[in-house]
Every structure is written in structure tokens, then in C-alpha cells.
Amino acid sequence: MKKIEIVQGLLDANNATAAGNRALLDRHGCTAVNIMSAPGAGKTSVVLRTIAGLDAHVRTGVIEGDVVSTVDAEKVQGTARAVVQINTKGMPESCALVADMVDAALRRLPLEELDVVLIENVGNLICPTEFDLGEHLKVVIASTPEGDDKPLKYPLIFADADAVIINKIDLLPYVDFDMGKFTQAVRDLNAHAPFFALSCKTGEGVAEWVAWLRDRTRKA
């Protein structure tokens, strides 16, 4: 019996593809945003509000990740400059987007006409954490009905976030969500991510989020 030392990362292949995606986006001056949340927290609503908010200044493309349906892509169709749907059902990994899927989607987008690519990940707070897609910004959305303890249950996704959106603040009078507790729990894991408390329903707070994102795009 003989031992052979290896020490090689199992995510190296994904990370290499992600680095390729990032380089492709950089060549076109596109800023890519990986939008992650639990199902139903409002990823598509945030995408729609973001496109509308950025509209006059920034050209936006969308990659919609979903297990089966095209409903999200249809909702976004009329608003974004270009939309590509990725259905993960039938693919080996169905619980999160991986860099290969985004690579294929980027080839179908007119990147030379875009400033921002919003990537709506599959609704899930665990699996997407592991896979670099080649994005420039990771944004996590939590919504008030989910409760304020999400960062304690899913620490990694909050630790990695470049920004945290708290959606559905119009429901605050009706749900048990302690904003102070939530933001402290995120801050405990993440020293830098800004918070954007907003409601996609009423539009409250959306402008601040959009302004922050616009400052991070390169052609604006």
C-alpha cells in the first residue's frame, strides 16, 4: 500500500468557470449580481423593481434560475433588455445555479448592450452559498414574514453577502420580525454589508437600494 498526497479542491472546476464568467463580464463592462433568498422572499419582485428603478440610466439583462417553470422569466420579459431562463430540473444540480449554467446563459445575452446582469438564483439559502457564479455582487433577500432568525439558521449566506435586502416591510405591523435583532444577527457575521429595508409592494425604500447598485455599475 502506498499513499499519494493530492490536496486539490473539489470546487476548483466550478471556480475556474466562474472566473471565466467574471472575465467575460468585465470585458463588456457588465456588473453581475447574484440574487439569493428563500423561496417566496421576493427575488422576482426585487428584480422588477430594480430594472424599473435603473431604467433610464442602466441597461439590464436578467438570468432567471428556476427548477421548472418559466413564470419568473415571463414576468421579467417585458421589462428587462434581455432575459435568459435556466431550468435546473433535469440538470445534475437542481437546488442552485452553478458556474457552467451561468456560462451558457451569458453566451445567450447581448452583453455588449448591457450594463448590469441580474442573476436570480434558485430559491434556497443553503446550496447557492457554495457556488461562485462569476458575479461581482452577492445580494441576499430576507422577508419579514420569514422571521428575524434566518441569519442564525443560515449563517454562511449572510456572512458572504455584499448587501442584504429586507423585503415586505409593509407587513411589519402584522408579523413578528424584530428589525434590530435581524440586523444585529447579520452584523455579527458580516461587518460590511449594507441593509436595505424596503417593500416591493409599496415601493418604500426601493430608491436607496437602486442608488447603491447604480453606484456599483461601471457604465452608468
Added chain:
Amino acid sequence: MHEFGITESLVRIVEEKAREAGVTKVTTIRVVIGALTGFVPESIEFYYDRMSRNTVAEGAKLEFEELPATLRCRTCGHVFTPQERHWDCPSCASSEVDIEGGRELYVKEMEVS
């Protein structure tokens, strides 16, 4: 489950290393997984059984080594392994921490005959 891609990588890496070393039979593979990753050893094993068929790695035993989570206190710099769900610094009680370790995922070594 999201272990398909990483198991594919695992088999590919082992095959490549075996070829380089001129090995025809791999008996054991040691994989290191950090305690904070969402990857499940049983799922890797499930895919591995199918993916390693007709390769030099077929039938090899997978051994998983778990590395603990380690956190660095942002206030006093103390590095510690947290107890389940309790991430406060045991030295100064600050709750603000940065994750240092526990997210590893790599093939460490293999035994061959």
C-alpha cells in the same frame, strides 16, 4: 442535492493522479469537508458509486475528515470553535466574528495498491 458536480470532480482528480503515478488500483480516498459546508458525505458516496464505475477508482473506500468551524473574534482577535448555534467569543463575549475555517472541500490523499 448538489453533490453531482463535486463528485464528478473527485473522480476526475483521482483518475488523473492515478494516471500520473502509473497506478492501476485506488483503494482509499480521503476527502476533507469543513463543518460549515452544506455538502453531505452520503450524497457524495451515492454519486461516487455510479461515477467511479469502470475507472481506476471503482470500489475505493471514501473516507471523510471533518474540519471544525473556526471563527475569529472581530473585537479581541481570539480564534475559537463555536458551540452549536452559539457564536459568541468565549474570551470577550463579543458577538461579532469572521469565519476563518470550516468551509474546506478538497481531496487530501489516496491510498493505492
